[in-house]
Amino acid sequence: MKNLYQTVMNDAHGAAYLPQMILRDALIPELLGEDKGAIGYWAGKSLARRFPIGNPTDAAIFFEQVGFGTLTLNKQTAQMTQWQLSGDPVRLRLKTIGDADFTLEAGFLAEMMAQQLGVVTEAELVETGRKLKDHAVTFAVYTDPEDVIPEYDAPEPLKLVKPAEATDEPEK
Numbered sequence: 001m002k003n004l005y006q007t008v009m010n011d012a013h014g015a016a017y018l019p020q021m022i023l024r025d026a027l028i029p030e031l032l033g034e035d036k037g038a039i040g041y042w043a044g045k046s047l048a049r050r051f052p053i054g055n056p057t058d059a060a061i062f063f064e065q066v067g068f069g070t071l072t073l074n075k076q077t078a079q080m081t082q083w084q085l086s087g088d089p090v091r092l093r094l095k096t097i098g099d100a101d102f103t104l105e106a107g108f109l110a111e112m113m114a115q116q117l118g119v120v121t122e123a124e125l126v127e128t129g130r131k132l133k134d135h136a137v138t139f140a141v142y143t144d145p146e147d148v149i150p151e152y153d154a155p156e157p158l159k160l161v162k163p164a165e166a167t168d169e170p171e172k
Contacts, residue, residue, distance in 0.1 A: 004021060004022070004025060004026060004096050004097075005018070005022075007092070007095060007096045008021055008092055008096060011088075011092060011095075013088040013092075014088070014092055016067075016088075017067060017088065017089050017092055020067050020089070021089075021092065021093065021096065024093075024104075025093060025096065025097050025100070025101075028040075029101070036101060036103075037101055037103045038103075040101055040103035040104045040107065041103040041104070041106055041107035041110075042107060043104055043107065044103065044104040044105060044106060044107025044108035044109075044110070044111065045107040045108070045110060045111035046107075046111075047104075047107075047108055047111075048107070048108045048109075048110075048111035048112045048115065049111060049115075049155070051158050052112070052115050052155040052156065052157050052158055053112050053115075053116075053157060053158060054116065054157030054158070055116070055157075056073045058157065058158070058160050059071055059073075059109075059112060060072065060073075061160055061162060061163070062158070062160060063085070063105075064087075065160075067089055068085065068089060068090075068104075068105055068108075069085045069086055069087035069088070069089045069090040070085065070086050070087035070090075071083055071084070071085055072084045072085075072086070074138070078143070078145055079142060079143055079144065079145065080140055080141065080142050080143070081113060081140070081141045081143070082126070082138060082139070082140050082141075083109055083138070083139045083141065084128075084132075084136050084137070084138050084139075085102065085105060085136065085137050085138075085139065086132070086135055086136035086137075090102075090135060090136060090137060091134065091135040094133075094134055094135065094137075095134070102125055102137050102139075103125075105137075105139065106123040106124060106125060106139050107123065109123045109139055109141050110122055110123035110141055113141050113143060114143075114149065115154060115155055116154070117143055117145075118148060118149055118152040118154065119143050119144055119145055119146075119147055119148055119149060120143070120144055120147040120148075120149060121141055121142065121143045122141070122142050123139050123140065123141040123142070124139065124140055124142075125137055125138070125139055126138045126139065126140045
């Protein structure tokens with residue numbers, strides 16, 4: 001790992017992401033060791049169950065709000081949905097961490113789509129084109145329309161506070 005602190009703090013947009021990166025890319029891998037990828041994927045699925053997202057637009061807003069980056073829906077078929085994640089947090093993690101792990105986001109996307117579609121899903125990181133490899137990652141979420149989740153009951157989607165709705169006044 002390159003010097004995380006120096007790289008992040010010397011980046012014009014890095015300071016805001018330092019706390020997340022210290023926890024995610026320095027502490028958690030040390031605590032979890034070789035299991036970090038599997039546990040990260042499971043944790044992403046767990047987060048998606050706690051924060052159910054109802055549609056791709058809300059997914060993009062939520063990913064930005066929690067500091068994962070800019071999420072874009074690239075393409076969707078009956079059996080596969082491709083997402084791209086980019087932005088400063090992704091660029092910094094790819095720059096700082098040689099083997100940056102995005103299993104948390106993959107797990108989140110898999111569970112989010114399972115909730116939306118009511119079918120079993122799995123997500124994986126796929127090869128990103130040469131032009132994007134330093135500042136974006138791509139996920140493929142695979143669905144099987146025939147593999148319906150038994151007795152599935154879709155969760156109530158999280159009511160997002162959208163950027164234009166945010167105010168300085170506290171809730172009553």
